[in-house]
Amino acid sequence: MIIDCHGHYTTAPPQHAAWREAQLAAYDAGRPAPPYPAISDDEVRESIEGNQLRLLTERGADLTLFSPRASAMGHHLGDEAVSQVWARACNDLIKRVTDLFPGHFAGVGMLPQSPGVPIANSVPELERCVLELGFVACNLNPDPSGGHWTSPPLTDEAWFPFYEKLIELDVPAMVHVSASSNRNFHAIGAHYLNADTTAFMQLVQGDLFGRFPGLRLVIPHGGGAVPYHWGRYRGLAAMLGQPPLDQHVMGNVFFDTCVYHQPGIDLLVGVIDPENILFGSEMIGAVRGIDPETGFHFDDTRRYVDGAGVSDAARALIYEGNARRVYPRLDAQLKARGR
Amino acid sequence: MIIDCHGHYTTAPPQHAAWREAQLAAYDAGRPAPPYPAISDDEVRESIEGNQLRLLTERGADLTLFSPRASAMGHHLGDEAVSQVWARACNDLIKRVTDLFPGHFAGVGMLPQSPGVPIANSVPELERCVLELGFVACNLNPDPSGGHWTSPPLTDEAWFPFYEKLIELDVPAMVHVSASSNRNFHAIGAHYLNADTTAFMQLVQGDLFGRFPGLRLVIPHGGGAVPYHWGRYRGLAAMLGQPPLDQHVMGNVFFDTCVYHQPGIDLLVGVIDPENILFGSEMIGAVRGIDPETGFHFDDTRRYVDGAGVSDAARALIYEGNARRVYPRLDAQLKARGR
Numbered sequence: 001m002i003i004d005c006h007g008h009y010t011t012a013p014p015q016h017a018a019w020r021e022a023q024l025a026a027y028d029a030g031r032p033a034p035p036y037p038a039i040s041d042d043e044v045r046e047s048i049e050g051n052q053l054r055l056l057t058e059r060g061a062d063l064t065l066f067s068p069r070a071s072a073m074g075h076h077l078g079d080e081a082v083s084q085v086w087a088r089a090c091n092d093l094i095k096r097v098t099d100l101f102p103g104h105f106a107g108v109g110m111l112p113q114s115p116g117v118p119i120a121n122s123v124p125e126l127e128r129c130v131l132e133l134g135f136v137a138c139n140l141n142p143d144p145s146g147g148h149w150t151s152p153p154l155t156d157e158a159w160f161p162f163y164e165k166l167i168e169l170d171v172p173a174m175v176h177v178s179a180s181s182n183r184n185f186h187a188i189g190a191h192y193l194n195a196d197t198t199a200f201m202q203l204v205q206g207d208l209f210g211r212f213p214g215l216r217l218v219i220p221h222g223g224g225a226v227p228y229h230w231g232r233y234r235g236l237a238a239m240l241g242q243p244p245l246d247q248h249v250m251g252n253v254f255f256d257t258c259v260y261h262q263p264g265i266d267l268l269v270g271v272i273d274p275e276n277i278l279f280g281s282e283m284i285g286a287v288r289g290i291d292p293e294t295g296f297h298f299d300d301t302r303r304y305v306d307g308a309g310v311s312d313a314a315r316a317l318i319y320e321g322n323a324r325r326v327y328p329r330l331d332a333q334l335k336a337r338g339r
Numbered sequence: 340m341i342i343d344c345h346g347h348y349t350t351a352p353p354q355h356a357a358w359r360e361a362q363l364a365a366y367d368a369g370r371p372a373p374p375y376p377a378i379s380d381d382e383v384r385e386s387i388e389g390n391q392l393r394l395l396t397e398r399g400a401d402l403t404l405f406s407p408r409a410s411a412m413g414h415h416l417g418d419e420a421v422s423q424v425w426a427r428a429c430n431d432l433i434k435r436v437t438d439l440f441p442g443h444f445a446g447v448g449m450l451p452q453s454p455g456v457p458i459a460n461s462v463p464e465l466e467r468c469v470l471e472l473g474f475v476a477c478n479l480n481p482d483p484s485g486g487h488w489t490s491p492p493l494t495d496e497a498w499f500p501f502y503e504k505l506i507e508l509d510v511p512a513m514v515h516v517s518a519s520s521n522r523n524f525h526a527i528g529a530h531y532l533n534a535d536t537t538a539f540m541q542l543v544q545g546d547l548f549g550r551f552p553g554l555r556l557v558i559p560h561g562g563g564a565v566p567y568h569w570g571r572y573r574g575l576a577a578m579l580g581q582p583p584l585d586q587h588v589m590g591n592v593f594f595d596t597c598v599y600h601q602p603g604i605d606l607l608v609g610v611i612d613p614e615n616i617l618f619g620s621e622m623i624g625a626v627r628g629i630d631p632e633t634g635f636h637f638d639d640t641r642r643y644v645d646g647a648g649v650s651d652a653a654r655a656l657i658y659e660g661n662a663r664r665v666y667p668r669l670d671a672q673l674k675a676r677g678r
Contacts, residue, residue, distance in 0.1 A: 231600025261570025
């Protein structure tokens with residue numbers, strides 16, 4: 001089967017985003033937020049069937065790890081209480097999708113992060129997502145300030161309580177920022193990729209996996225700039241006196257295939273061990289158009305993986321095997337269904 | 340001939356950096372800086388002959404576009420007056436190198452930028468570099484805050500007075516940040532590459548070259564994450580309603596070859612028109628070690644360009660032709676020497 005590790009609910013019924021606007025307006029005005037609106041099962045079903053499910057099927061994939069819209073997490077907006085309510089609403093909506101389409105979507109939660117707020121405060125929502133909603137992972141924002149980078153690096157002990165819970169629950173985290181409130185950074189064209197690059201280099205500098213050998217982090221968007229500059233990172237690790245990357249970080253770090261052209265995927269599979277690559281498309285998401293050079297959607301990443309020169313065994317790891325290993329709760333759910 | 344567009348004076352005699360420390364200490368203490376130390380011609384000669392000149396010759400290149408050490412620009416340190424004095428001292432030292440080795444080094448200036456200070460205040464030093472010192476380009480820091488990104492994007496009119504002067508002088512700028520004062524960003528492993536990616540996306544979002552068709556910007560380190568995600572950028576340009584990249588930005592933007600492994604250079608030359616690629620190594624700089632996989636220095640980028648599957652004509656553009664076109668003052672200097 002083909003598991004897409006990276007999809008966001010970018011097509012949620014419009015009252016969901018409208019309520020978010022009302023929530024933030026109420027926060028600004030010092031009023032309580034209005035009640036969350038009614039959304040019918042039909043509306044949820046329709047928002048998925050004509051979009052992600054249709055494209056998933058058309059492209060021959062089987063299941064998407066589905067999380068709330070990343071750019072709308074907006075951890076920099078409002079305050080902690082606002083983020084708590086919003087994260088809960090977003091995760092509950094994901095749960096409805098996974099209940100309506102259990103064969104095609106597994107849940108990945110967003111966290112109620114807020115700048116300056118201890119990450120320990122996100123642990124209860126992580127536990128709720130995994131233990132009550134049946135989610136198999138979460139998205140962790142390394143920069144809840146939205147492009148001002150005011151938090152400590154991911155290797156700082158401030159993050160440790162969260163890593164301990166991830167390990168206890170045996171779920172990985174995808175390192176994924178949200179929108180940018182810094183006008184230097186276009187979210188999709190700069191902030192996302194910069195965050196991927198930044199997170200990886202923090203891991204090279206530190207020794208997070210010496211401390212937490214059971215921690216697994218997915219770095220999306222093909223690892224940002226990292227595979228393209230793989231020689232730079234190999235050289236920097238040596239200059240910093242760190243072990244080689246395969247021993248130091250690549251037992252715990254995974255890159256997805258959200259790289260939207262064949263040469264990029266060719267490079268990714270050429271320099272990164274297939275054990276460290278997870279199929280992903282971020283569909284429907286960052287780049288929605290059709291590539292005039294190919295006639296296919298930019299984010300139809302299955303075409304690139306199929307077109308890349310890797311062995312069938314490596315391709316099977318990228319499409320399925322790695323996901324089952326990195327997301328053991330997904331594997332358990334699939335096995336319980338005989339898949 | 341082979342022109343390396345990207346070298347910094349990372350091996351300056353030690354009294355240069357010691358004076359910088361004294362300058363900053365004096366600033367912190369509210370005292371005047373001590374006088375700049377004496378550095379003999381022999382010391383300058385020795386610092387170059389055993390280092391950049393030796394490696395340049397060993398690797399079969401001919402000339403380096405040489406600028407002050409990027410990580411030491413430190414625009415976020417001190418204040419504008421401190422930056423003015425430091426930039427002048429750094430540029431004067433580059434001038435001594437180009438005078439001692441006129442066949443092997445051409446000067447590229449650093450600017451006396453300082454956070455919140457209008458870029459117009461850097462124009463006099465640019466003019467001094469070009470008109471008095473004979474430099475052929477400058478480095479422009481898009482983030483003088485050192486990793487806090489408090490300046491407006493490069494497409495903002497705040498930068499326009501500087502672009503007007505670049506065009507008047509007919510010199511390009513390399514977009515190059517300095518050290519990071521934000522502990523999230525390792526300078527060489529994150530901040531540099533993020534800045535390259537960020538700058539490119541700003542150019543995609545804006546219409547800077549519609550306004551300044553004569554402006555030429557070099558984005559170093561192989562363009563950050565950009566070529567690896569070339570499909571993403573092509574798709575984003577379309578989504579933003581911008582013209583295709585080749586019409587919109589690639590008449591004015593150039594990537595260097597500071598990508599430290601063969602697969603990265605293969606991707607670069609595979610997706611980017613050879614007209615937009617300038618040979619560069621950043622030697623002696625970011626990554627100084629020997630790649631155990633090849634037995635050669637990571638930053639010996641000539642090996643990768645030689646090993647890449649491009650035509651002789653394309654390789655000649657990358658090594659020489661483009662540099663003569665992008666840096667017309669370099670071309671004029673070379674021609675005056677019969678080269």
